[in-house]
Amino acid sequence: VSLLNKRESFTADHKPLMGEAPEVRGFFLGCGFNSAGMMLGGGCGKELAHWIIHGRPEKDMYGYDIRRFHHSLTNNNRWIRERSHESYAKNYSVVFPFDEPLASRNMRKDPFHQVLQEQGCVFQERHGWERPGWFNRDGPAPILDYDYYSAYDVPKNNDYKYSEILGKEYTFDFPPHHYVIRDECLTCRNAVAVFDMSYFGKFYLTGPDAKKAADWLFTADVNKAPGEAYYLAIGGGVAQHNWSHIQAVLQDQGFCCTLIDHTEDMGMISIQGPKSRELLQEVLDSDLSSDAFPFSTHKIVNAAGHKVRAMRLSFVGEMGWELHIPKESCLPVYHAVMAAGAKYGICNAGYRAIDSLSIEKGYRHWHADLRPDDTPLEAGLAFTCKMKTSIPFLGRKALEAQKAEGLRRRIVCFTVDEKVPMFGLETIFRNGVPVGHLRRSEFGFSIDKTIGYGYIRNPDGGVVSPDFVRSGEFTLERMGVTYKATAHLKSPFDPENKRVKGIYG
Structure with a gap:
């Protein structure tokens, strides 16, 4: 028997550190393997080599990407020391959802x-x-x-x-507390709820080439006059990754523009539900009718005497507005919203409710429904791509080739009538043959069913067409038990998108 004593490194989230460093272009990391280097070395080495040569890995390596950490954390010795200790302490713990x-x-x-x-x-x-x-x-x-x-x-x-x-x-x-999350969801669906989304990254893209940069970076047509600024609100968990990606593209393409981070300077609350317009009409000094303030538009308005940016958007499938608020105005605006909302039955709600509400509506979550190795066509997001224009954008040629060839995999929504919890990674069977696995699953309280989304393939290697989905009988396996599932090509909740447009009844 031989024993080896040595120092071992543990990272803050028990995953390796890989990819290009955000601080230094061309400096790549492949370290922090948490005592699993022999197991991970071969595959990670292959992906890192592809990353260095082609600028990106071949497979989804986001969970290992060094850009998953915000720079304020990697520069904080206390954060590193404490989180790395807990990472080691929970090394062999069961990972609960x-x-x-x-x-x-x-x-x-x-x-x-x-x-x-x-x-x-x-x-x-x-x-x-x-x-x-x-x-x-x-x-x-x-x-x-x-x-x-x-x-x-x-x-x-x-x-x-x-x-x-x-x-x-x-x-x-x-x-x-399943029922508590249910109540938050149903209050949003039937009255109005307020969500604190301040952790979002908030960036401004400005400069003479801002339009050129936006055209190249974003798949959607965001046509603006040259020299104007673009305001980017990005999910907080991926803010550092987006920041680094955008900065790299600006540098590689030679665009004359600047990306400015105002994340810490602003708060953000989202007021959602059928009563949101009545409530906010008492707080904002702007006409909130659909004619004056259509869905997917924004205005600078006054809220309880404070200037805010109001956006008519929703990530829960209801009529609602996001308020992007200067830091010093956040609490006065929040208190005004809550006071006005009391008679409408307003409640605070959190991200567990957002997870349920968004999956009912089919809104995609980053690194669950969407990963770096998924395309917008496979994810059912072709409508976000300016394919009908002649404007070039990053990834356009790959999408055109995939569209011509046909989709070899496609995201599909599944519902299960039995009230059983699922969390993702459950196997998807079509006619008894495994064709994929769920990426994400939540309980949908409005439709009173378990909902899951996953990508499926044709076992024969052929195109996954809508008819391929409709003609199959699907089951999902959870912990060795299979459950009959219904496949949906559209969202099972409000598939005609009436509610986000304010059409109720």
């Missing part, structure tokens, strides 16, 4: 944090931000300093309410 770290918390807090915590907010950590997960009815559950699980003579946190709540999440069944 809704686990959250206890280490390195409260690193990035938005202006609404304290008032939401007082109302029972159970926070999730994303990209260093504390974002609302859901709202506990038993009072505040503040997050305490990391206790290293009582190692190194650090006193253990006793009577730690947040940790106790997380412990109840450690299940592969519906969690005990």
Whole structure:
């Protein structure tokens, strides 16, 4: 028997660090393999070589991409020390669907944090931000300093309410507060809910070549007059990755423009539901009718005496507006919204509700429904691509070739009538033959069914056409048990998109 004692590295999320460093172009990393280098080395080495030569890996390597960490965290020794310790401490722990770290918390807090915590907010950590997960009815559950699980003579946190709540999440069944998330979802569907989305990245793209850069970077037609600015609101978990990607493209293409980060300077709340227009008409000094303020438009308006950017958008499938608010105005605007909304039955809601509401509507989540190795055509997002124009954009040639050849895989929505929890990675069978797996699954409270999305392939290698989907009988396997599933080519909830346009009844 031989024993080897050595130092070993553990990264903050127990995954390797790979890809081009955000700080230095051409400097690539392939390290931090968490005592699994022998297992991961071959495949990671192959992908890293492809990455260096072609500028991107061949497979989905986003989970290992160094750009998944925000620079404020990688420059923070406390964050690195605490999170890497917990990564090691939980090395062999069972990975439950809704686990959250206890280490390195409260690193990035938005202006609404304290008032939401007082109302029972159970926070999730994303990209260093504390974002609302859901709202506990038993009072505040503040997050305490990391206790290293009582190692190194650090006193253990006793009577730690947040940790106790997380412990109840450690299940592969519906969690005990399933009904709380249900109520947040149904309040949004039937009245109005407010979501704090301040963790979003908020960038401005400006300069003489801003239009050229936007045309090349974005698949959609975002035609603007030359020299104008573009405001980009990007999901907080992928903000650093987007920032690095955009900066690299600007440099490689030689565009004369600048990307400016205003994430920390602004907050963002989203007011959604059939009562959102009536509520906001009392708070905003602008006509919110569909003629005056159509879906997918924005205006600078006054909200309770404070200037904000209002966008008529929705990620939950309801009529609603996002308010992008200067930091110092966030709380006055929030309190005005909540006061006006009291008679409409307004509630705070979190991202667990967003997950359910968005999957009902078929809105895609990054790195679940959408990964770097998926195309907009496969993901059912062809409408976001300016293919009917002659404007070139990054990836256009690949999409044109795929469109001509036909899709060899396609994302499909599945519903299960039995009330069984699913979380993603469940196998999809068509006529008894495995054809893919779910990328994401949630319970849809409005339709009262489990919903999942996954990409399917034709076992014969042929095109996956709509008829191929319609003609199959599908089942999903969860923990060795198969469940009959119904396949949908359109969203099972409001497939005609009436609600986001304000058409109810």
